[in-house]
Amino acid sequence: MIKVSVMYPYAAEARFDHHYYLNSHMPMVKRLLGEACLSYTVDKGLAGGAPGSPPNYITLCHMLCPSVESFQAAFAPHAKAIMADIPNYTDLSPVLQISEVLVG
Numbered sequence: 155m156i157k158v159s160v161m162y163p164y165a166a167e168a169r170f171d172h173h174y175y176l177n178s179h180m181p182m183v184k185r186l187l188g189e190a191c192l193s194y195t196v197d198k199g200l201a202g203g204a205p206g207s208p209p210n211y212i213t214l215c216h217m218l219c220p221s222v223e224s225f226q227a228a229f230a231p232h233a234k235a236i237m238a239d240i241p242n243y244t245d246l247s248p249v250l251q252i253s254e255v256l257v258g
Contacts, residue, residue, distance in 0.1 A: 155192075155255045156222055160215040162246045164199060170212045172198060174243040180215065183236055190228030192218045212246065222252055 162170060176196060184191050194217040199209025219225040229236070240248070 155258065156219050156225065157253045157255050158217040158219055158225055159251045159253065160217075161211045161249045161251070162213045162244060163249060164208050164210055164212050165246060166208070168212060169245045171243040172213065175213065179239055179243055182239065183217075186232040186236065187217075187219075187225070187228040190219050190224045192220065194218070212244075218255070225252070 162168075180194060180196060184194060194215060197211075197214040197216075199211045199213065201207060202209055217225075
């Protein structure tokens, strides 16, 4: 199993509409990826490690997928639509990481 993490780095003046992301964007992504997205979680950053410091990321999304190949095969046909929706909720550029899940 793999985890696809989509991370939105913190920026003081950044715009991020969590309501839209939770209620429109991620349900669309889940629908488009189908069985390649087993489940997902969304985290809203609250703080960094030091008292009073901002979070490293405004938002993190983690999608559990059966394999890199299944994710890529499901994502590729819908990449343009998914990426075109980003300006509807943020002015940030996401950072993507694919990881092997070692403990679940």
